[in-house]
Amino acid sequence: MSRGFVKEDDQEENPIIPNRAPLPAGAANYVTANGLKELILEQESLEAERKAVPAEESPEKRSALKVINGKLNMLIERINSAEVVDLSEIESDEIRFGAIVTFQFSNESQKRIFQIVGVDEADVKEKKIAFTSPIAKALMGKKTKENTQLQLENGTKDITIHKIEYPSS
Incomplete structure (x- = not known):
């Protein structure tokens, strides 16, 4: 197949998204009320960062969005599994x-x-x-x-x- 028929996205390397702090398998995701607030603030910050990515299509934009979306997905997973201890x-x-x-x-x-x-x-x-x-x-x-x-x-x-x-x- 000619390179002319390969999608541009296929040629880009996937960015490395750092993992969150490890939580042992099967362990509850305990957080303090303040800890949950910090996670929500982090989510709001990432969402604002995502909105600030320039609108033009470019490999840099796609890479930036992949990193932000990857971080958001991991963060939302943590927020959803959080067990707040009063x-x-x-x-x-x-x-x-x-x-x-x-x-x-x-x-x-x-x-x-x-x-x-x-x-x-x-x-x-x-x-x-x-x-x-x-x-x-x-x-x-x-x-x-x-x-x-x-x-x-x-x-x-x-x-x-x-x-x-x-x-x-």
């Missing part, structure tokens, strides 16, 4: 999803504070860790003043829990 209703003295935990590694003098959140909300800079992370798994179910261990490739780290709180909203 943190204001949690009255617990143990660490669960949404808890803000103050803890300390036995070999360090400084205390650390992290909130356990959904996979899409996790951001170490913001002191938020995913409930699927090894440290969150080590902390889950523990209480204040309790000790636990974090399993690492080269051994274990002892952890002491100092404070557990849940945000009111």
Whole structure:
């Protein structure tokens, strides 16, 4: 077949669309109310970005739209599967999803504070860790003043829990 009869789209490479944060197979997609708001804002931003793509037909436009649409599809899938956990209703003295935990590694003098959140909300800079992370798994179910261990490739780290709180909203 002559190249003249091949659709132009067939000659373009498909862009690489980065995956969202991994959610283990079969795991619920827990999110905080704030996390769901952030996902919806991200969706609105991507939709605005899609509208801003120039109207003229070009390989660059088609590629940009494929990336945006791919990101939107993955995001909408996450939004649709989101299970919002109402943190204001949690009255617990143990660490669960949404808890803000103050803890300390036995070999360090400084205390650390992290909130356990959904996979899409996790951001170490913001002191938020995913409930699927090894440290969150080590902390889950523990209480204040309790000790636990974090399993690492080269051994274990002892952890002491100092404070557990849940945000009111």
